[in-house]
Amino acid sequence: MTPIDFRTDPSRYRHWRLDCNGPIATLTLDVDPAGGLYPGTELKLNSYDLGVDIELADAVQRLRFEHPEVHAVVIGSGKDNVFCAGANIGALAKSTHGDKVNFCKFTNETRLAIEDASEHSGQRYLAAVSGAAAGGGYELAASCDWITLIDDRRSSVSLPELPLLAVLPGTGGLTRLTDKRKVRRDRADLFCTTEEGVRGQRALDWRLVDEIAPPSSWDERIAERAAALAATSDRPADAKGVVLPPLEREIGDSAVTYPNLRVALDRAKRRAEITVYGPDTPPKAAADVHNAAFWPLALARELDDAILHLRANEPELGIIVFRSEGDPGAVAAIDTLLDECADDWFVREIRLYWKRVLKRIDMTSRSLFALIEPGNCFVGFLAELVFAADRALMFAGSRAGDNRPEATLSLSALNFGAFPMGNGLSRLATRFLGEPASLERASEAIAERLSAEDAERLGLVTAAYDEVDWDDEVRLMLEERASFSPDGLTGLEANLRFAGPETMETRILGRLTAWQNWIFQRPNAVGDGGALKSYGTGKRPHFDPRRV
C-alpha cells in the first residue's frame, strides 16, 4: 500500500483554497468528491477524510510561518447550502480501528493547532457558517474563536453522530460544548441527539454559535467580524514571511532519512530508532534565523513528519527510541538564541512549533525511550525529547576505543516553561509534581554539562549504566517492552504521561478520545448490524440493548 504522505503545499491542494489579502486570509473548503484517500468513497457535501485534513493542517501551519501579515483567518465553504458535513462516513466505515483512531487524533491535533494559532500566535479564526455544519463540520467551527451563522431558515449546526451513526463526535465536539462554549448540559444532550440540528436564534440562545446574521448583510458582517478579530492580533504588520520548502525525505526498507534526522526501522524488534543530528554552525543573531533552513525549524518539520509517518504507516513498530548525535555546544548556542529572541515573531513560531511537535510525541501511542550516549547533543530544548520519553537511560562514562566525548545532558531555561505539555505544565514540572525541591535543584543546574551520575542524582533520567551493563540492560528493557500487550501499553501510557492539571486539550485527547475509541470497536457501531455499517443502506442498525 502507498504510505500516507503528510507533506503537501497549496499548489497541490485539492480541497481547500487559501487566499491571503492583507491582514485577512480566507480558507475555503471545497472538497473534490473524487479526491478521497480510499478508492470508491465519494466525498459528498464537503465531507472530509484524512487527506482533506492534511491540507487544512498544512494551511494552518503555513499561515503562521509564511504569512506574518495575516491577523485573522476566515474559514468558509465553497459550496452552496453546506458548510461541511463532517467526516466522511464511507471512509470511516472502511477504515480499520487503528486508522479511525489515528484519523481522529490527527484531526484533533489540527483543531488544537487552530486554537494555538489564535491564543499564542495572534492569528484569529472566524467560522463563517453558511449552510449546514454537521458533525465534524460543526466541530471545525467550534475550534475557531468565533462562529457566525447565517440566519436563512435552513443553515444549521448539528452533532448528529450519535443518532445517525452510534458513535461520538470524535474531534472534540463534546468537550468544546461543555468546556469551551459552556452549553447547559440538558441543552447539550438535546443538541447531540437531534439529527437535524439547531438553527438561527435558538443556536445563539443555546450558546452554540456566537452570532447570527441575515443573508442580506452576510458579506459585510463577516468582513466586519474578521476585521475586529484581526485588530486584536499582536502579529507584525510588515514582517516578511518565510516559505516552507518541500521536505526532503527518503523512504527505504529499513530507514526513513531526512537531512537532520534518521529513522531506523527494525521490524523484527518492533521498534523505530530516531537519531537527531545536531547543527553544524549556529547562526549568531535572530536576523540570521529567518529562513526555513534554520536548524530547529528544519528539525521540527522533519521530526513532525517522521512521527506522523510512523503513526500512520508503521503501526507494528511499538517502540520509538530517541537518540542524538552532535555538538552540545552548537545546540546550546541555538537554545540561547531561541531564549533571547523569544519576542521575534519568527522565533516565537519556531518555539510554538517545537511545543506542538513535542505534544504530538506525547500523544503518540508508542512506547518512548531516550538513550543518552557518548557523542549525544541533548541540550535545552532538544533535551525535551528525553523528558517526553517514558524512560530515559544514560550511558555512564565512555566506551573503550570510542573517542567521542562522554555522555552529558544539559538543561536550559527553556526546559522550565517554554514547551508546556497539554496539561499546561513543563515536562520537568510534571515529572517532579511530588518533589518540588527536585524541580528547584534541576533549575540550579541549568547550563551545567551533567554526567550520568549527576543526571541520575537530579532525577532527570531513569537509570544510568556503564559500559559493562549498557548493551544488555538496554536490550533487555526494549525486548521486554516489545513483549507486552500493545493495547495495554497504549492505555498505560495515556494515563501515566499526563499527571497534574487537566485542560480542555487533555480532556479531549484523554477522556473523549478514550470513550470514542471504546465505542469505535463496539458491535453497536462497527458490527455487521451496527450503525456505521448500516448507514446509507436503508437498513436500521441492530443494537444490543445492554448498557455497559
Place this chain on the structure above:
Amino acid sequence: MTPIDFRTDPSRYRHWRLDCNGPIATLTLDVDPAGGLYPGTELKLNSYDLGVDIELADAVQRLRFEHPEVHAVVIGSGKDNVFCAGANIGALAKSTHGDKVNFCKFTNETRLAIEDASEHSGQRYLAAVSGAAAGGGYELAASCDWITLIDDRRSSVSLPELPLLAVLPGTGGLTRLTDKRKVRRDRADLFCTTEEGVRGQRALDWRLVDEIAPPSSWDERIAERAAALAATSDRPADAKGVVLPPLEREIGDSAVTYPNLRVALDRAKRRAEITVYGPDTPPKAAADVHNAAFWPLALARELDDAILHLRANEPELGIIVFRSEGDPGAVAAIDTLLDECADDWFVREIRLYWKRVLKRIDMTSRSLFALIEPGNCFVGFLAELVFAADRALMFAGSRAGDNRPEATLSLSALNFGAFPMGNGLSRLATRFLGEPASLERASEAIAERLSAEDAERLGLVTAAYDEVDWDDEVRLMLEERASFSPDGLTGLEANLRFAGPETMETRILGRLTAWQNWIFQRPNAVGDGGALKSYGTGKRPHFDPRRV
C-alpha cells in the same frame, strides 16, 4: 440467575472481619476461597470478586454511621505472606464486558468512599501491608491515607496487571500513582511493568508507600501510626452510633419496592421509573433524627440499593426516570433541618451519604430523566435528582380532574454546594458554567415554589409542557432515547455530565475507566489467545502487534 444483592451486614460477612476497639477499628481481609460469586472460581491469596467488595463497602458505610467513636481504621490481612492479590482473575475472565465494567465501577466507588470517609468524616484509613499487595491489593492500600509496608525482604507492592494480564489496574491505581502519590512518571512506568513489584526502601524512595517498618516493631508501629491518624479526627468521642437495620425490599416481576421508593420496571420500553415518596411528618430537631428511620437516611439507603440493583441486574433498562410524590412542605422542613444541623455528626453523615448516592447516579451509565408533575415534592436536597438528570421535564399547570397541587419545584441553600459532584462543583454551578448570572438568579429564588414557567425561565428544567402536550412529548422523548445506541449514549453522557474542573475522582472515573473499558474488549486481553484467557493455562498470550 439470582440477582446480585448488595445488602449485607457484619454477621453475614464471609471475607472481612470488623473489630472496633475504642477509637481504632481493624478491618481484616481474610477471603474465604470457596465464597466466590461465580461457581468454580477459587478466591485464592486474598483475591476478591464483587462479593468481597460488597462486604468492604458495607463495612466502610457502617463504620461511619454505627461507630462515631472510631477515628481510624486499620486495613490488614488475615493471611500469612499476602496482603491482597487483587481482583480474582478467574472471576474477571468469566464475566461479561458489562460485568467487568460494573465491577470496576463499584470497587472504584468503594475506594473513593474510603477517601471520602477520611476527608469529610474524620475517619482515617491506614493500610498495614504485610505480605504482597498486588494489583487491586495495592490499589486498596493506595486509597488509604497512609501505607505502612513491612520490611521483611519479601513483602512487596505491585501493579502487575499489564505484564500479567494485558489490562490496566482498574481501580484507580494509575491515577493515584500520578495524582495522589505523585510518583515520577518513569518510575511509575517501571513499577507498572514489573510483575514482581517493589519492596522495602525502594518502595519508600519511589513514593509507593509512606513508611517501612521491620517485623520486630511491626505491631507497635501500626498501633502508633493508627493512634496518630486517629488524633487528627474531628469525630465525637462520646456519641452513640445508629445501627443500620436490614433494608426492606421486595423484588417482583414488574417492580422493586421499598418503603420510601418504588422502581417500576418496563422491559418493553427499556426503562425503570423510580418514584420517591415524601416523608410523613418531619422531626422537629436534630435529636429526633438520630435513628435509621429518619426519612432522608432511609431514602438514601433505598435509592443507593435501587441504583446498584439496576446496574447489576437490569442491564437492558437503559433509561431511569425519576419522579416524586408527597408534601413539598414536609421535604422543605427536613431540608432546613439538614441545613441547620450540619454540625451534628449524624446529620453530617446523612448529607455526605446523600452526596455519594447522587454521585453514584451521576456515574450510572443509563439515560436519566426527571419528570416534575403535579403532586411532586422535589425540594432542596431532593431536587438534586432533577439536576442530576440528563433532561428534566416539568408539567405546567394541573391536570383536569386531578386534585393534586400544581407542579412546583423549590430550591434551598443545599443546592448550592452541599452535594458537590465529582468535579467539586454543585450540580447547579456545573449547569450554569457558561451563565454565572443564572446561578445568581437561581440563588435568589431559594424557598420559592417555582411554577413550570418560573423553572423554565430560570433554566432549571429542560422544557415545560401543559396538559395538551405532556403525554405525547414525554412519550416521544423516551421512545426516541430507547432507540439510540446504548454504547453511544454511555459515551455521550460520560462526557456531557462532567463539565468544568477535573479532580482525581473524575480522572479515575472518566479517563482511566474509559481506557480500561477500551482494553477490556480488545482481543489482546479478552480474545481466545488474549492474556486474560491465557492466564493460568501455561500458554503465552498472542498479541496483535499493531499499536492503536
